[in-house]
Amino acid sequence: MSVLKNKRILITAGPTREAIDPVRYISNHSSGKMGYAIAEAFLKQGAKVVLVSGPVNIQLQHPNLKLIPVTSAFEMYVACNFHFMETDIAIFAAAVADYKPEIVAEKKIKKAGDEILIKLVKNPDIAFEFGKIKRDNQLSIGFALETNDELINAESKLRCKNFDMIVLNSMNDAYATFEYDTNKVTIIQKDLVSKEFPVKNKTEVAVDIIKEIASIIMQRQFYSSQVIDTSF
Numbered sequence: 451m452s453v454l455k456n457k458r459i460l461i462t463a464g465p466t467r468e469a470i471d472p473v474r475y476i477s478n479h480s481s482g483k484m485g486y487a488i489a490e491a492f493l494k495q496g497a498k499v500v501l502v503s504g505p506v507n508i509q510l511q512h513p514n515l516k517l518i519p520v521t522s523a524f525e526m527y528v529a530c531n532f533h534f535m536e537t538d539i540a541i542f543a544a545a546v547a548d549y550k551p552e553i554v555a556e557k558k559i560k561k562a563g564d565e566i567l568i569k570l571v572k573n574p575d576i577a578f579e580f581g582k583i584k585r586d587n588q589l590s591i592g593f594a595l596e597t598n599d600e601l602i603n604a605e606s607k608l609r610c611k612n613f614d615m616i617v618l619n620s621m622n623d624a625y626a627t628f629e630y631d632t633n634k635v636t637i638i639q640k641d642l643v644s645k646e647f648p649v650k651n652k653t654e655v656a657v658d659i660i661k662e663i664a665s666i667i668m669q670r671q672f673y674s675s676q677v678i679d680t681s682f
């Protein structure tokens with residue numbers, strides 16, 4: 451996959467944590483394994499990777515890797531903002547918390563009464579924001595984790611966030627998604643052609659994903675070389 455050599459890649463990975471008070475937060479079960487496996491697969495192809503990662507238990511070091519650890523969705527957005535303009539391919543693999551507590555208590559919230567209400571407000575939708583400013587020479591790839599109406603929901607995310615490709619995980623597939631080392635994905639292209647893959651190790655899934663990305667780049671190069679110069 452020589453087309454990926456020296457490409458500048460931006461990857462979001464892992465969960466985000468949204469603080470409630472100094473000792474509590476809202477988060478999700480994302481392990482970050484898929485995003486890190488994609489980072490490794492790109493590094494093996496000679497790409498340069500910026501990995502903006504929520505809190506995970508994975509170590510990854512490489513001379514061509516810049517790891518930016520973040521905690522909240524807002525921090526993830528700010529870190530991506532620094533790098534998006536000089537990115538060739540952005541992969542939004544993080545499980546970003548869509549909402550955060552409106553107010554973060556300065557001190558630990560003490561137990562009182564039978565109920566507690568925490569008002570949540572919207573976080574930035576990182577993929578959506580960069581989808582609005584994406585240039586024609588940039589690719590953006592998203593993920594969709596769905597429990598129902600999987601294809602319909604994934605296709606609608608692909609359009610809404612201006613992705614060039616989306617990787618669908620279904621929560622209904624055994625041995626796929628959070629915590630597991632395996633995953634089962636369906637890859638949907640911008641023209642809505644979809645390809646279903648069998649259950650595989652996340653390292654192998656990452657290779658399938660970057661192969662699909664390489665083929666989009668090769669197709670684009672082929673079509674741009676076919677453009678006839680009518681200027682004379």
Ligand code: CTP
Binds near residue numbers: 546573577594
């Ligand atoms: N995403 C993001 N920022 C967010 C929410 C999602 O960058 N605040 C990205 C994810 O990394 C993923 C894609 O958008 O690539 C879809 O994420 P998902 O959580 O499946 O979709 P949502 O848009 O949050 O919709 P919902 O939770 O309602 O399914």
